[in-house]
Amino acid sequence: MTDLLTRRFDTLGPYSPLFYDRPLEFVRAEGVWLTDAHGDRYLDGYNNVPHVGHAHPRVVAAIAEQAATLNIHTRYLNDRVVDYAERLLATFDDALDRIVFTNSGSESNDLAFRIATQHSGASGILISDFSYHGHTQALARVTTGLRAHEGLGPHVRTLRIPDLDGADVDGPAGAQPEDAVLDAALREVDEAIASLQAAGFGVAAVLFDSLFSTEGLNRVPEGYVRGLAERVRRAGGLVIADEVQSGFGRTGRSFWGHRNHGIVPDLVTMGKPMGNGHPLGGVALPAALLDEFGPRNMYFNTFGGNPVSAAAGLAVLDVLADERLVERAQENGRAIRAALAQLGAEHPWIGVPKGDGLFFGVEVYDRPAADAGARPDPARTKAVVEAMRHRRVLVSRIGRHDSVLKMRPPLAIEAAEVDLLLATLADALAEVGGR
Ligand SMILES: Cc1ncc(COP(=O)(O)O)c(C=O)c1O
Known part of the structure; x- marks a missing residue:
């Protein structure tokens, strides 16, 4: 292990993050189980890329079969690619009727x-004040939730995303009525837009994660995202x-997170789970926007949406439907929320259940969450993550204080495995709370 770590540092450098005080080396996986180099098995409560399960046989077979038949760049006709575009677009509202494939x-x-x-003729961007959307030059200029040396661009305004269950709404969690939180948050949007206009940037776009996951799974007031979209x-x-x-x-509630907010966006961006680990991304948009962009730019992507990627994407959609994974995410999510609420009653230093479906967590505090002086406790959160790892269950943490336990297993997780995840969490909380 040390040898591999040294070789990694000597080749890739030490800057790319590794999880855990003692990094793990995995050699194979299936379903929600990962096996390390010693043959020990870990329950995956963290990884969302292997969405339908690690090494799902149908996805593996689809990739292998297509790779053995034809893999070529995207400048030839291929029915598999168009089949996939049609199948994927059918999951969106009618207004989003075109797709551009990418790799990430x-x-x-x-x-x-x-x-x-290009559409707006403006350059101003609105972004959450604690978020991550990618690593290109343009995205580095809007990165607020990770270190990026470029720093925020002058054309960027940040928004504090309200959280009705969070530690960052003024005062103890939930102290303010929801409509007051909503009014204040939308006033902030108005001010940010006015500031961009006054500076001559205008408003090109707002970019947000429908789950506000980097922020810490914020529960925004009803109408916040709608109000934000209307103003933009x-x-x-x-x-x-x-x-x-x-x-x-x-x-679990919807196929697309934006539906949970009652909006149809102008552009939907995708990646991670789309190819179950095979690099595949995309942008869904209305034909009118593509017809504006297309003639002005010779946009072409060598790998984006190649036949092997399309085969992987199609297999993911098939498995999601055939194994009822979205419905199962909802059912499991409901059971998880109830169990987390019960754990909160036993360990008052954890907050209310956060998240939706199979992306869930709890804020970890330094004392009972209901106490006026309660503060998010990143060290205690890390201790819980490490205690879970010690018990061979993978989870992580998120949020601006790194104090929200982050649990996000493959959708393929079975009810018995959910029970094991939660029982292990109960043990880890008991261990850390007893220190
Ligand atoms: C919300 C969100 N958007 C975009 C990205 C960037 O995706 P990729 O790493 O595939 O470029 C990430 C990666 O963590 C993300 O979490």
Whole structure:
């Protein structure tokens, strides 16, 4: 292990993050189980890319079969690619009737920015003040939730995303009535738009993650995202929903996270789970926007939406439907929320259940969450994550204080495996709370 770590540092450098004090080396996986180099098995409560399960046989077979038949760049006709486009577009509202394929979430968001800035003739971007949407130059200029040396661009205004269950709404969680939180948050949107206009940037777009996952799974007031979208459109900008985290049924409530907010975005960006680990991303948009962008730009993507990627994407859609994974995410999510609420009653230093479906967590505090002086406790959160790892269950943490336990298993998780995840969490909380 040390040897591999040294070789990694000596070749890839030490800067790319590794999880855990003692990093794990996995050698194979299936379903929600990962096997390490010693032969020990870990329950995957973290990874959303293997959406329908690690090494799902149908996805593996689809990739292998297509790779053995034809894999070629995207400048020839291929029925599999068009089949996939049709199947994927059928999951969206009618207004979103075109798709551009890419290879990653970053590429998708970068392309969405190009489309929005060209459409609006403006350059101003609204972004959450603690978020991550990718690693290109344009996205580095709007990155607020990770270190990026470029720093925020002058054309960027940040929004504090309200959280009715969070530690960052003024005062103890939930102290303010929902409509007061909504009014204040939308006033902030108005001010940000006015500031962009006054500075001459105008408004090109708002980009947000429909689950507000990097922020810490914020529960926004009803109407917040609708109000935000209306204001951006009134100012001439486009609404970009980043579904890299919240898409493909992750929330259980809907196939797409933006539906949970009652909006139809102008652009939807996708990545991570789309190919179950095979690099695949995309941007869904109305024909009118593509017809504006297309003639002005010779946009072409060598790998984006090649036949093997399309085969992987199609197999993911098939498995999601045949194994009822979105419905199961909803059922499991409901049971998880109830169990987390019960754990909160036993360990008052954890907050209310956060998230939706199979992306869930709890804020970890330094004392009972209901106490006026309660503060998010990143060290305690890390201790819980490490205690879970010690018990061979993978989870992580998110949020601006790194104090929200982040649990996001493959959608393929079975009820008995959910029970094991929750029982292990109960043990880890008991261990850390007893220190
Ligand atoms: C919400 C969101 N958008 C975009 C990205 C970037 O995706 P990728 O790493 O595939 O470029 C990420 C990656 O973590 C993400 O979480």
